[in-house]
Amino acid sequence: MVETLNIIKNDPWLEPYSDAIVGRHQHAIAKEQELAGKKTLSDFASGYLYFGLHKEDKGWVFREWAPNATAIYLIGDFNNWQEDPKFKMKRIRKSGNWEICLPEKAMKHGDLYKLKVYWEGGCGERIPAWATRVVQDDQTKIFSAQVWNPDKPYKFKKKVFVPNVGPLMIYECHVGMSQDAEKVGTYNEFRENVLPRVAADGYNCIQIMAIQEHPYYGSFGYHVSSFFAPSSRFGTPDELKQLIDTAHQMGIAVIMDIVHSHAVKNEVEGLGNFAGDPSQYFYPGDRREHPAWDSLCFDYGKNEVLHFLLSNCKYWLDEFHFDGFRFDGVTSMLYYSHGLGEAFCNYNDYFNGHQDDNAICYLTLANRLIHQVNPRAITIAEEVSGMPGLAAPFNDGGYGFDYRMAMNIPDYWIKIIKERKDEDWKPSSLFWEVTNRRKDEKTISYCESHDQALVGDKTIIFRLIDADMYWHFKKGDENFTVQRGIALHKMIRLLTASTINGGYLNFMGNEFGHPEWIDFPREGNGWSYKYARRQWNLVDNHELCYHYLGDFDKEMIHLLEGVKNIQKTDVVEIWHNDGDQVLAYRRKDLVFVFNFSPTRSFTDYGFLVPKGAYDVVLNTDNPAFGGFGFSDDSIRHFTCADPLYAKDKKEWLKLYIPARSAVVLKRVKA
Known part of the structure; x- marks a missing residue:
């Protein structure tokens, strides 16, 4: 079985951990079979079509999962927020699900509502867990669910979109x-x-x-x-x-920036103590609360929680036509420690038994589901520890994300700006940091x-x-x-942008x-x-x-x-000289040249490149971009032959490169 997982083939250093890698892979396969049976994972993850409030031909139906509840009333504008027997829900047989069917005239679009939930020894108002519309009163600041059934719901004009x-x-x-x-x-x-x-x-x-509703704007x-x-x-x-x-x-x-790594503690607005059971959605005991985020941690070992979260993924794809997700806080999900205080220095740190295999299984299934619902969907993991296989295909033994955030890069830029003089910026280190990544993960x-x-x-x-x-x-x-x-x-x-192997991100x-x-x-x-x-x-x-x-x-x-x-395309390093603070590399027909020196400009600085003619297509020193315009970007640069490199079809490209500037040239037909 080990030979079938390309993640290990691609990185022989993972061989000692093959049992753990295969075990996690098999865990996901077994869990998918358990959840979906002979159907698909997409069929399983359709809870939003069952739970919550729905308008049907004969009227309204509302369902909620609340296994610890002893009684539930639907209260709202339609019954003056009173516990009306007509709005009392019924437990569906011996399950933890509750249901109520109401005539069409029982409520209307725009009505506000909540649940009044009773349990042994207590009761409380709750917003339904599957509510698709929640609003806050401007004066009282109280949140309520809202009936959303407009006469003319929005219809998408673009039916199919290919990113x-x-x-x-x-x-x-x-x-x-x-x-x-x-x-x-x-x-x-x-x-x-x-x-x-x-x-x-x-x-x-x-x-x-x-996007997902949150009580505190900040x-x-x-x-x-x-x-x-x-x-x-x-x-x-x-x-x-x-x-x-x-x-x-x-x-x-x-x-969408989707948050499945934790949830707000609030009980009335959130899931913190939905029906008198603090662990209905969350881990029990010491694992319930996140020690750094003042929030609650989902119990990824519960099938009902998996159903809730997987259905959430499908809901946003299906109902709103989102093209995918950036999963927040993945590091926090992967480790019992939430990654806090850990250095992650070697591979043993990823396979030492301190990982939450339930969360790993959930993330794997989430990627399986998302790409089943929409094969063109985009999934990105915000993960800082460097867990191998996170953005490798499932069939290769990975977790199935399309991309992972290169979180080392912003940390590096902060570090050198804060700690190093301009004269100490070394191009070799800069280039290493922006290109240091696993070859099988984007x-x-x-x-x-x-x-x-x-x-x-x-x-x-x-x-x-x-x-x-x-x-x-x-x-x-x-x-x-x-x-x-x-x-x-x-x-x-x-x-940073020119050395990508997947994508580039900028904040608004x-x-x-x-x-x-x-x-x-x-x-x-x-x-x-x-x-x-x-x-x-x-x-x-x-x-x-x-x-x-x-x-x-x-x-x-x-x-x-x-x-x-x-x-x-390959990022091919052409040259670096830490003394001069000069770096050059190419991608296809583009050549990128950087001079990080704050004081030294260079005349006729030479690089060996594929022979031909090169035009300047971008220059940071262009006056249009706030530069000094020391170079004439209208000049076409021709390479100079050198017999020593004739067999490699390379020649010398000689440039004037001003201090603290970068230029991009494109190989063109002369």
Whole structure:
């Protein structure tokens, strides 16, 4: 059996752990068989079609899983929030499921409702676990489920969408903070104002955060209460569908930041103590609470929990036409320690019995299901430990993610910006860091995501420039610090984006060096929205320097997308010299040259490349991007023959490369 798993063939260092790898693989196969039987996993994961509130031909039907409950009432606007016997649910035989059937006139679109759940020794109001619409009262701040049955539900215009994944260029975004105004943005505003920017900039995918309903806005959407309800802060479910449909019509894929790694503790809004059983959805005992996130950890060993989470995956694909998911907090799921305080220095750290095989099985099944529902779906794992096989195909012995986040890269950029002088930036180390990855797993490379923009951290532009952004970011008034920051911001992005083996990610606004941090409304800042927004006016104002960075990012993305499947081409190092701080590599017909030296420019610096003519197609030093324009980019460069390398069909390409700049050249027919 070991020979059949390519993950071990591809990496002989995994051979000593073959029993564990095969065991996990067999566990997933056995669990899928147990859950689905003779049907498919997709058939099994259709709980959202059964549970929750549904309008049928004869009226309404509502079902809930609450095995510890002794009685459940449906309460709401339709019965003055009273325990009416007509709205008392019945347990379905001896199962843990409850059901009630009501006439059509019993409730209407827009009605608010909850459950009044009784259990031995207590009772409480609860929002249904499978609720697909949850709203918050503006005055009382109380959340309730809402009947959602509009007369004219949204119908998708784009029935079938095929994502462009060659390469995947992701624009990570948050609908609520996507507007200039100091308020919560809406699905409609995002569709009208931000999507056109994303399309113009060349990104072919948006990754939307904070979709699942969450009680506390400041959690950035990571403390989820209602897993099947799109956040009503931003608008209606139909408006979210229209946003996704519009993105598809623009050729933009839409993936969702899905949170299955933990859940909010709230009991009334969430699943924390749904029917008097704190462990209905979550691990019992010491494993119930996440020690760092003040949240609850799902019990992935329960079939009912697997049914809930797998159905959640299918629901968003089926009902909203999402193109896939970025799974949050995967490291936390994989290990009993949640990865806290662990160094992950060698392979034994991944196979030492400290891993949650139930969670590993769930993630594997989730990928199996998602690609069964939509073979073109995109799945990405946010995982920092480096677990082998995470983004390897299931049939090879992997867990089936399409991509994993290259979380080492932003950490590295932060480290060298903070700790090393410019003169100590070594191109060999930079190149190693952006290309160091498993050959059989695709990654999403990025310089910074939302994580680096939050209060308590700093974006790259702020690490480079800091307070001078407030005083010297007007064109003509740039000081040395600003000039350095603009130059390095472009170089860092170009090096990261041009060496991808899967895709590239940018967080909304960071492409143009959005100033300041992200700070959501909270008591400590007077519930202000000042820093929970994106100031598009800055990049639109051509009297300021922000547009330099935005324009460069746009040209960079279009250039890389213009090379068919550039992510699948070899990154061939041509040259590095740590003393000169010069790096050069090529991908197909593109040659990338970096001079990280802060003070030294070089004339006639030579590289051996395939012979031919080369045109400059992108230059960080171009005045259009805030550079000095020291090079004449209109000149076509011809290689010079060298008899020593004639048999290799290589010749010398000699360039003038100014200090702290990078240039991309394309081989052309002379």
